Amino acid sequence: MAEAEKKVDRGARRKARTRKKLLDAASDLSREKDLEDISIVDITEAADVGLGTFYNHFESKNDLLKALADDYLVAHVAELTGLIEGLEDPAEIFLVSYRFTVSCACDARGWHIMRQMPHSYIRDRLEARSVADVKMGLEQGRFHIANPDCLGKFLNCSVVGIMSGLADGDINLQQAKDYGGYFLKLLGMSDEDVQALLDKDLPEAEVECLSNA
Known part of the structure; x- marks a missing residue:
């Protein structure tokens, strides 16, 4: 050189x-x-x-905050990609993605950064992933809904609210994860199929929920 x-x-x-x-x-x-x-x-x-x-x-503190949030989200995507590697069932992918995403609110350092960003900033970045998962489920016949884009926006608004409740201690981590079953039912899955999926041993990141310790 x-x-x-x-x-x-x-x-x-x-x-x-x-x-x-x-x-x-x-x-x-x-x-x-x-x-x-x-x-x-x-x-x-x-x-x-x-x-x-x-x-x-x-250029400013806000510019730095955005960089912090972007770095956090890049790390989030990288870890999630590793978790779902090898999974083929869209419903499993959706549930693992949901559980991992809400558990990130337990990371006091990361969530403290994210909560200072506009909620739309977080939702926009979650939406692309969740809508893609939902559409894959529709194509493979696992989900049955008329408007995936509309439901995707509803899901992401709900997920951000759940993450806020988890970070504030209003709900615990197990409750936050259980809500994933309700979302699967909204996607058109039967009670029996949802329960069978919830009973499976799915890959999951180890997260210490500091706000609920």
């Missing part, structure tokens, strides 16, 4: 490390209070970088 290319590579790695330090610092601080109560100076001091460095990576 030419010397000039090595310098560019080192510079890119250094920039990525600094960006990560800022994100990690903001994430750690957000455990204690909302980002609106955290100053950019607080973040740069926690990251041990200069104030001007912040603006080399982010």
